[in-house]
Amino acid sequence: MRIVAGVVGAAAGALWSMCAYVALSSRFSADPARDPHGYGLISGTMLAVFAGVVCALTLPCAFPRKGRRRAIRIATPACVITSMLLLAALFTA
Numbered sequence: 001m002r003i004v005a006g007v008v009g010a011a012a013g014a015l016w017s018m019c020a021y022v023a024l025s026s027r028f029s030a031d032p033a034r035d036p037h038g039y040g041l042i043s044g045t046m047l048a049v050f051a052g053v054v055c056a057l058t059l060p061c062a063f064p065r066k067g068r069r070r071a072i073r074i075a076t077p078a079c080v081i082t083s084m085l086l087l088a089a090l091f092t093a
Contacts (some may be wrong), residue, residue, distance in 0.1 A: 002062050009059030012051045019048035020086060038093065045090045049062045052079045 012053030025036040035041060056079035060071035 002064075005058045006062030009055050012058065014054035014057055016051035019044045019051060020082070023048055023086055024089060027093055032089050041090060041093055045086045049083045049088055050089055052083055055079070 021044075022040045026038065026040035026044065030033065039077055056075040060068050063071045
C-alpha cells in the first residue's frame with residue numbers, strides 16, 4: 001500500500017511541477033507568441049491544482065505511520081499556498 005501511494009504521489013507531484021511550469025512560464029513570458037491565447041495558463045493552472053491535491057492526499061500515505069502526521073502538516077499547507085499562487089497568477093493575467 002505504501003509503495004502504491006508513493007508511486008501515485010510522485011507521479012502527481014511530477015505532473016504538478018510540469019503543469020505549474022507551463023502556467024507560470026505562460027504568465028510571466030515576455031514573448032506574446034509563446035502562448036497567444038492563454039490556454040497554457042488556464043489548463044496548466046487547473047491541472048496543477050488537481051494534481052497538487054492528489055499529491056498532497058496520497059504522498060503522506062507513503063511514509064511510516066509515525067511520519068504521516070508530519071508529512072500531512074507539510075503537504076497540505078504547501079498545496080494550499082501553491083494553488084492560491086497559481087490561481088492568483090491566472091486571475092491577474
